[in-house]
Amino acid sequence: MLHYRTQGYNGCAVKYSPFFDNRLAVASSANFGLVGNGRLYILELTPNGIVPMKWFAIARFTTQDSLYDLAWSEIHENQVLTASGDGSIKLFDCSANDFPVQNWKEHAREVFSVNWNMIAKDRFCSSSWDGTVRVWSPHRPQSLLTLPTHSCTYSASFCPHNPDLVSCVTSDSYVRVFDLRTPASASNHLTVQIPIHAAPAAPAIPGPPGVPPASCPPSEALTHDWNKYRPTVLATAGVDRAIRTFDIRAPQHGPLATMLGHDYAVRKVAWSPHLSNVLLSASYDMTCRVWNDPSDAGPGSDVDLMRSGPVSPVAGVELGRMARHTEFVTGVDWCLFGSEGWCASVGWDESLYVWDVRGAMG
Template sequence: MLDFRTQGYNGYSVKYSPFFDSRIAVASSANFGLVGNGRLYILGLTANGIVAEKWFDTQDSLFDTAWSESHENQILAASGDGSIKLFDIALNEFPIQSWQEHAREVFSVHWNLVAKDTFLSSSWDGTIKIWNPTHPTSLTTLPTHSCTYSAQFSPHAPTVLSAVTSDSHLRIFDLRTPASASNHLTLSIPIHTPPKARPGHAPPVGIPPSEALTHDWNKYRDSVLATAGVDRLIRTFDIRAPGAGPIAVLPGHEYAVRKISWSPHLSDILLSASYDMTCRVWTDGSAMGHGKEDGNMMQQDPMVFGGGREMGRMGRHTEFVTGVDWCLFGAEGWCASCGWDEKVMVWDVRAIMGP
């Protein structure tokens, strides 16, 4: 396990470069993001450990970052002052572009993985905005009418995007649909709808809605997403059956889940980062089928649904863990995590997984 200290700055987001397996970026904030400036670190993984190749200081906190999918040296930063900045790590410390349209903190940025010529941002102001890095203003604004902690383009379709919000809904937008009164909204799934009861099992327990903080698209199943947030539960949904409720529910974290990420290598594996100071690896149960083991697990914990389970945890962080990301290259286990303990850690998930 490798680690690096972001001294004086608390980590919020960590992302591997899509071009280099030895380069990661960390968005961080002074004073836990409550007040003060931010710093975007560009870190290199070397034979001598993790080294800071470059960093960019900003006037306000940074909450998320996203590498360009079309230019290996360009990277976005989401700021607490409502701005989005684009940096080029081969150039000087100033951003090469900056956009200021959001009225509140920008909490997520995400590059279009398919078209590669657009990116999105989501904000506490209740909107998602679509951008082209060569345009001075946003291309489209999508209202969610709720604090939007996480938004993403689908990795399978260039015009489809998703978001989770403080009102506990998973929203799906399709930019190909008419921009009528629905503003491209095609689905709005209440996250806290209980799963449908299975034959021979008691009805699943309902939980009051709470804020959804993070979500991610499955990289192999184009209709499956996972969500998580304040209620500590990870849920997976199939948007082909939006009224069916979650297809899997994964309990275990002791505090809010701040970040989840599906594996880029295995269709049933996902990672989570939580305020309980742990990162955990899970299977959603889709690779095992649903049989006797599923029933036994439900008897032990009535919140378990879908046959998924925790496969291991990493507990080396000493404060809230806020970011986690998989390496796209090489063996399927390497990942990075960051947290409020000023630590960035690079580690192998396979080392913590049980049998």
Template sequence: MLEYRTEGFNGYGVKYSPFFDSRIAVAASANFGLVGNGRLYILGLTPNGIVAEKWFDTQDSLFDISWSESHENQLVVASGDGSIKLFDIGLNDFPVQSWQEHKREVFSVNWNLVAKDTFCSSSWDGTVKIWSPSRPTSILTLPTHTCTYSSAYSPHAPHLLSSVSSDSHLRLFDLRSPPSASNHLALKIPIHTPPHAPSEALTHDWNKYRDTVIVVAGVDRLIRTFDIRAPGQGPLATLAGHEYAVRKVTWSPHLPDVLLSASYDMTCRVWTDGSALGSGKVPQGPAVQIGEELGRMPRHTEFVTGVDWCLFGAEGWCASCGWDERLLVWDVRAVMGR
């Protein structure tokens, strides 16, 4: 396990570069993101450990990060002052572009993996916005009318976009549809099912192999998977075990049934959703997939707020960050069975 200390700044988001297996970015905030500056770290994995290649200071907290899919040196960050900034690590000091349209904190940014020419953001102001790095204003605004913690493009289709919000719903937007009164809203799926009460959804992710499966998690500590082909059937699988809110979930880029989670209970956990034993067909009745925890990594000493898989090399390497001012790089295979 490798470690880097983000001294004076509490980690909120971590992302491996999609171009280099030895480069990691961390979005961090002073004073736990409540007040003060932010810092974007660009870290390199070297034979001598993790070293800081560069960092950029910002006037407000940073909550999320996303690498450009078309430019190896560029990435966007989500800020607490409602701004979004595009940095180029080949340049010093200042962002190459900055946007200020959101009215409240921006909590997520996500690059389009298919078209590669746009990215999306979501905010506590109840909107999801779509941007181009070459345009000074947003391309499109999608209202959710509720505090929206996470938005993401489908990794399979450039026109599909999803979000999860404080109203305990998963929304799917189809940008091919006429905007009309629905503002491209194609589906609105309740995350909660009886006997569970509605609770804030904080994070979600598209499965990299099954193009209709999405995982969602949040304040009620449960991780749920849904098939958007059968929105009325409820969760495909429900994974229980975290003791506090789940802050981040992400599907493996190597295996279709494995995912990672990061939680306020100070652990990262690896799970299978049980789908490897199923047929993959659209469910016709109650969910029958039996998921389970495969292992956990308990080395953080404060809230764990970010986790990400390495896309390259042997499957299983990942990075996590948290409020303990630490970035940890570790092998999922080493914690399985614990």
């Protein structure tokens, strides 16, 4: 297990480069993301451990606000997007001097996620606490499209199997899927809307960074991710501590699987790029956990689309956990290269860990 300390800055998100097997980016914030500066770290894995390739002190330029998320460009190996608490999105180039090469600011509140389209690589999306998801091009100064959610939107993502599908999860506990090929009309491209909680939620848990617990109902969804092998399946998680998987072809059926075990809110989920039934989670209980989703195992396990009404979800199994963090764990990501199982995690303890999931599984 490798360790790097982001001294003075609390980690919010981590992403492996899609081009280099030894390069990571970390978005971090001073004072736990509540107030102060943000910093983007570009780090490399070397025989001597994790070393900084470059860092950007965001307060030196156009904002003195926190960084909540980041995304590597899919078209330029040295460029990274950041999501800022002042409503801006910045594009940095590792090979340039310490300044952003592009800046966008249309969101009215904090930008909490950014995601690059893996298929149509000239597009990325962002989500904000202002109740919108926006679609952008790195070559244009204004957004291409605004998708209203009318609710605080913590996570948005392009589907890795279809370049025209955009999904998001929100504080009103819905998964929304937008199909950009459909006419906008009154629905604004909204094609699927799945209520995450069909039953009463678990007891209230402290809220996400910057949101007082009183304003954070137990049903808020904080994170989601598309399965890399099952094109219609995604996972969600949030304040009620449960991880759920859904099939967007059958929103009426409810969750396919439910994974329980975290003691506090789940801040991040990430499906394995190597296995269709394995996903990682990062939680405010200071652990990262690896899970088995059994909903795709065995004959007849797929959702019966001809049936109506909810079905009973299967129970996911916790395969192992990593408990080296000493504060909230806010980000986790898988390495795309090499032997399956390597990942990175960051948290409010100013720590980045690079570790082998197989070791956590024993």
